[in-house]
Amino acid sequence: MDSNFKDEVRPSIRPPDNIVQGSSSCIKDLLNTIQKVSQSPYPVYIHGPTGSGKEWVANLLHSSGLNPDAPIMDINCSTIAEELIESLLFGHVKGAFTGAHQQHDGYFSLVKNGTLFLDEIGELPLHLQPKLLRVLETGQFRAIGATHNQNFKGRIVVATHRDLEAMVEANTFREDLFHRINVINLTVPPLSQRKEDIPFLIAHFALEQKKTFTDKAISLLTGRNWPGNVRELRNTVLRMSILSESSVIDADFIHQTLLKKKETLEEAARKIAEQILCLDTNNTLALIERTLIQQALNETDGNKQAAAKKLGVHRKTIERKLNNYNEVFNNASTLVIRADAYINNNQYYKAIELLREARAHVIRMPDLVDIDRLRTTICIKLGTCLRNIEGWASEEAISCYEEAHRVSLRIGDTSELSLALLGIWAAELVKLNLSNANETALRFYQLGIDTNNDAILASALMTITNTTFWTGELERTSAALEEYFFFRQLRSEMSKQTDFDPYPICLEFKCVVEILQGNFAAAELTRTALVAYTLRSNNDFVKVTGQHALVWIAHLMDDKHSLQEQTDKLLSLSNRSDFSFYNGFGHIFSGEHLSNTCDYHTGQTMMVEAFNHKMHPEDGRIFSSYFHIMRGNCQRQNNDWDALANTIQEANEVIELTGERVFKPLIMLLEAQMMLHRTQEDDAIYLLDNAWQLAEKQNLRFMLLKISHVWLNHPSLLNHNQWDRLQYLESSFSETDFHPNLTELRNNLAD
Known part of the structure; x- marks a missing residue:
């Protein structure tokens, strides 16, 4: 089996010399898109007709990407025997099957942090598709016969001339795999859609053969149909360059070698059909029938x-x-x-x-x-x-x-x-x-x-x-809000098609940012505007999104009375209209209240059930870090320290995986409190200092108050530097600002 590998695959891709260059708008758009996405690590799905230049696009993506010096490897799924593909991709250990006399590293291993180009992905056998899906989802793979996983650090690019969506409908290609590879979608146009590029391509291919085509010769070739696209054009130029004894190829020579046979009606119809089949349409036959009748x-x-x-x-x-x-x-x-x-x-x-x-x-x-x-x-x-x-x-x-x-x-x-x-x-x-x-x-x-x-x-x-x-770029957040409310002075406008109005969501995040930055008086005014908007809306979805925001804001403001009231309203409204996500959101806050008042274990179960099931595993991700902070605080208050350690680990994994960093200082604060419980004071002080610096860098005075609360409850850890910090923090607030943690800080400094 091992001896067949070198003959079956191409270990690296050679760029097909500018076959997708040109001045047409579709090629410029394609090149512009490649430039935008080349630095991204996500999978790319390239599709287009045979001969259009998909392999060139894959190579350009790699050479413009994050690791251009890393390997780029190509496997054509349509040319490899089905029994070889799995071993070729994933590798195998010695003795994994008959004939496996030595270990063989697969392409997922050999490509390292480079690019693996899977050409004609539509031909990948169905039984191997889940294994490719697992690599895309987990970043890990396992060689045949191995007992442990390996990490895949490269980028996957796939291509096909087939309609994968139609294959999904026909159950010949997995839907979940299609959605995974279809993160970035690039379409390579057929030559029929970029005829203005043909003269450039002819001149380029002719130059490779040290030949020149006259203007009339180029005009003749430009007027032809090229069902085989750029590949057919290139081969035609190559063939004529070989056959011509002259360095200049004119129109007469083309007539003699290429156009001397008059097309039959059947041949002409076939060429038209080839162009029609390249159209981007779900129902080609119906389109042509309707168009012919209308014409x-x-x-x-x-x-x-x-x-x-x-x-x-x-x-x-x-x-x-x-x-x-x-x-x-x-x-x-x-x-x-x-x-x-x-x-x-x-x-x-x-x-x-x-x-x-x-x-x-x-x-x-x-x-x-x-x-x-x-x-x-x-x-x-x-x-x-x-x-x-x-x-x-x-x-x-x-x-x-x-x-x-x-x-x-x-x-x-x-x-x-x-x-x-x-x-x-x-x-x-x-x-x-x-x-x-x-x-x-x-x-x-x-x-x-x-x-x-x-x-x-x-x-x-x-x-x-x-x-x-959510990325923690609060300066950009504030700039966008300022443009919305003040520069453009945009106001509420409901879309009838989507039951959506951006105004209350902008109000929500304006209020949340004001809270996090410690502008509590301004936040109260924004909250009042959001309450008024929610009350006057007659649309259940708008109401429930408004209630969702008011629950979160009340929690951030530590407004326990309002929190219970708004949570009850959210649960009532979401139950009535069967809005599962928002019902789960409400139950998380109800579970937190239950945990901290009368029944810790029942409350914790309610929170986890609501997050994992009612909110939907995918939708819940957006609230994941805050959920972990809420749950962690319940565990801390109820001295469930082992559970807290697990929660902190999960929260850090979420932040590392997604890049969602806005609440990172509060995760660090939880970890510091756990260290204090374990009497690891030096580690706790280190974490508190780092959390303070991170929050201070982004002007998150709300989080600085939370850190101050911990310092004030452990006065033996305070030194002059920390006292100065607390005094400076207190002085930065106005007299109209109110928050329970701010009141605590003021009282302690007054004493």
Whole structure:
């Protein structure tokens, strides 16, 4: 078996010399996207027709990436015998199977921190797809016959000319693997979509052979169809360069060698069919049928009889097909209208049934503009209903937003595009894919700038506010909020399609940032505005998101009376409308109250059950670090120190994995309190100093007050430097600022 490896794979990729260069807009867009994503470690999915240059794109991604000097290795999944692929990818230990006479390192090991390019990923056997999925999810793999895992530190790039989404529908490719590899999507266009690049490519390929083509020769070649794309063009130039004895190849020579045979009708039709099959559409046959009928009607001034004659069919055939098209379109439109009525009454389950049916109707229809507009509307509404019930991380909701994104890009509908971007961003955020969420937020903002659309800019600024808060970039958060409220003076505007208004979320984060920075008086004013907004809304989803914010704010303000009241309201509203995520959020705070008042173990169980099940494992990630802080404080107050140690470890792992750092000082504070319990005072002082410096660097006076509380409860640890710190902190607050920890600090300093 080992002896076959060298013949079956290509150990490294050689760049195919500028085959994707050119001046066309689609190539410029592709190169621009490559430049943007090359520094990212995430998987890349390259798709495009055979011969278009997917391998070149993979090589450029690597050479422009984080580790250009590391290996790049290529395996073509369609050319390797099925029984060899697993060993080739993962490696094997000696004796793992018959013929395994020595250990063999697989490509996941050999590529180190470089790039592994899996070409024709659609041909990867189904039974190996879960193993590739595990590598993508965990960053680990296991050689055949081995007993331990190895870490994979490289980047995976995949490519195919096949339609993976269609394969997912046909159950020939795993849906979960598709979503994992489809993090960054690059489309390499066929040559038919970039004809203006053909003269450049001909000149480039000819120069390699020390030949020159005349302008007329280039014009002849440019006018031809190239179903084999750049590869066919390059081979043609190579063949003519070899056959020509002259250094200059003219039009006559091309006629003699390439064009002397007149195309038959069947050959011409085949070439047209090849171009049609390259179109980005879900229903090619329906699109061409509808387009042919419409074109025939246009050319005959709407005369169905004459149009039928042009198409070689009976008039009734055209009428039947037009009636069928109109019937399906009208049925789908009616289903959307009926779904809207349910949405307006917060009956999302019933709306979902109707919208799924409408989506099934339009998928069978051709990709024409009026149908595409209806399709994006259906996807946005369905994604919104699923989001309300299942949370932002709902896989079906994400697929709806991604479909709406593709279609709206194709038809240039910026309004629908912005709604799709909102759904995609939210899914990335709640899963704490913060790098992707940041990129999407910036694209969103650029769309708002390009269109000069206040509604799009409002949502975009909300996404920037939210993302930068969780990454701990509070200066960017404050700048986005300032642009929203003061520079642009944006106000509440509800989207009827998505039940979404960025205004209360911006109010929420404005209030939270004010609390964290210790501007408590300003935070109270913002909280009052948020309460008023929530009370006057008639939309259950808007109300529940407002209540969610008010619960969190009351907890940060240590306002126990308001916290209990707002939590009860949140649980009542989320139960009534079956908003699982927000119901779980409310139960976490109820569990904390139970833990600290009467039944610690029942309260802890309630908190964990709510976080792991009600909030949805993916959606709950966005609240993960704060949840661990809440749970850790309960464990500390109830002297459950072993459990606290585990909670601190889990919290640090979350921060390390996701980059969510805003609450890092409070995690360090919990760890310092555990050290004090263990009488490890030196370690505790070190952690308290580091937590103070980290919070002070970001002007997080709220967290400085929390650290002060610990110092004040252990006065023997205080030195003059720390007393000076506490006095300076107290003096930085205004007389109108109020917080229980601030009152404690003032009283201790007064004594």
